[in-house]
Amino acid sequence: MGQILGEAKGGSKNITIISVMPIKIIPYNPLLKERARELRKNMTPGEITLWKHLKGKQMCGYDFDRQRPLDQFIVDFYCKKLMLAIEIDGSSHDSVSAQERDAERQARLESLGVRFLRFREEEVCSQVEGVLRVIESWIKTSQEGK
DSSP: EEEEEEEEEEETTEEEEEOOOOOOOOOOOOTTTHHHHHHHHHHOHHHHHHHHHHHHGBBBTTEEEEEEEEEEEEEEEETTTTEEEEEEEEEGSSSSHHHHHHHHHHHHHHHHOOEEEEEEEHHHHHOOHHHHHHHHHHHHHHHOOO
C-alpha cells in the first residue's frame, strides 16, 4: 500500500510518515452525470448480481463505483485505485457495430491507463462465483510486486 518514509517521536506520540501512491483522476464529460444516475437506477440483472459482491469494499478491500463516467464514456463498475473497469456485456453488445464501438471505447480508456475485465450478462447471472474468482485473481496478480 504505502511505503514508510520515516518515524518520529514527539512527546508521548509516535508519528509515522507514509508515502501513498496518488490515485489518477480521469476527467469526464459532466453531461454524463445524469445518464450515469439513470443507469444506476435501472441496472441489469447481471449488474445487480455483481454489485452485491463489489459494494462496500467486499472485493479484496477495494472500493468500486457503479456506472462511473470516465472521459466521454460510462463504465459499469470502476475501481479508481486499481484503475480497473468491469463491463457486463448483454445482447446489446452482440452486433458488429456494437463490438466496434466497444473496442474503440475500450482502446480510448486503456490509453488513459484504465484496464478492463469483461463478462457476459448470462455468465454473471448463472456463474457469479466463477466471475468473482476471475476478478479476485486479476486483483491479486496485478498487485504482485507492488
